[in-house]
Amino acid sequence: MQLEIEKLSKRYSNGTQALDNISLSVPQGMFGLLGPNGAGKSTLMRTLATLQEADSGSARLDDIDVLRQKDEVRKHLGYLPQEFGLYPKVAAETLLSHFAQLKGVENAKERRDVVQALLRQTNLWDHRKKPLASYSGGMKQRFGIAQALLGNPRLIIVDEPTAGLDPEERIRFHNLLSAIGENVVVILSTHIVSDVSDLCRQMAIIHQGRVLAAGNPTELVTPLNGRVWRKAIAGSEIAGYQQRFKVISMHLFGGRNVLHVLQDDLPEAGFEPVMPDLEDLYFATIKGFTSPTSASGAAN
Numbered sequence: 001m002q003l004e005i006e007k008l009s010k011r012y013s014n015g016t017q018a019l020d021n022i023s024l025s026v027p028q029g030m031f032g033l034l035g036p037n038g039a040g041k042s043t044l045m046r047t048l049a050t051l052q053e054a055d056s057g058s059a060r061l062d063d064i065d066v067l068r069q070k071d072e073v074r075k076h077l078g079y080l081p082q083e084f085g086l087y088p089k090v091a092a093e094t095l096l097s098h099f100a101q102l103k104g105v106e107n108a109k110e111r112r113d114v115v116q117a118l119l120r121q122t123n124l125w126d127h128r129k130k131p132l133a134s135y136s137g138g139m140k141q142r143f144g145i146a147q148a149l150l151g152n153p154r155l156i157i158v159d160e161p162t163a164g165l166d167p168e169e170r171i172r173f174h175n176l177l178s179a180i181g182e183n184v185v186v187i188l189s190t191h192i193v194s195d196v197s198d199l200c201r202q203m204a205i206i207h208q209g210r211v212l213a214a215g216n217p218t219e220l221v222t223p224l225n226g227r228v229w230r231k232a233i234a235g236s237e238i239a240g241y242q243q244r245f246k247v248i249s250m251h252l253f254g255g256r257n258v259l260h261v262l263q264d265d266l267p268e269a270g271f272e273p274v275m276p277d278l279e280d281l282y283f284a285t286i287k288g289f290t291s292p293t294s295a296s297g298a299a300n
């Protein structure tokens, strides 16, 4: 199973170029699509989910032409959109059963079995009789996954699913996604670096509608080895450092400002080398400090 996206472009009528020649190979498993707000992630997700048109380019899910054979795609698609409208007063089990019917599970016994299995899988079994209005953010997202899994999809698209979840809910949701991701293509769109580093063997960084890096997260980070430096400085010094160095990121740690800087050699006394991670790569990439890369060799 494989999703191949080629030269996909989309310009909105107000002139915003949301997708600018996007090409990506998305293999089976969890694929992280990482980018800041406004990068074009939702536009790409909605296009792949057949909810909006691209201007040009193509996308294939194995032998299905995603942009043309929309009914075919929908049969194999599970989608958890960013804004997931729910019927607040309806019990989870009832609503999931209703969605199952819409997905074509006609037989009542089969429907009951499917719904029960999904409620158990998403850890909502004990809450199945409760109305969705009473659900926490994490429970709502797990319900969203349950409905996305109806009909055994081959392609699952989840758009910014962990925004707003507390750390414990995020871990629970990660575990659920990772179990699902073994047998199908799952595209996880997010601006949260740890979503991708925790879960995804393949990823892409997108920014301003373009793919700036694509490949395996560890391999993508490797070229930064020995080039990321850290220093704690006073708040009043920040602007000066930003002028003089390629400042990747700035964190507060113990009340101090800790900078990460990209440079081939020691920037100045007081810096110490750090082992680069995906966050360093992400910020260095979207700030334009790195050249477009692809861990598989072919730059996009």
Ligand code: ADP
Residues within 6 Å of the ligand: 012, 013, 014, 016, 017, 018, 035, 036, 037, 038, 039, 040, 041, 042, 043, 044
């Ligand atoms: P992301 O999901 O990464 O935040 P989006 O795909 O939502 O990015 O948006 C990409 C760009 O397209 C942004 O500049 C956004 O403002 C713009 N955009 C999104 N939807 C529309 C729309 N319906 N009409 C005009 N511009 C849009």
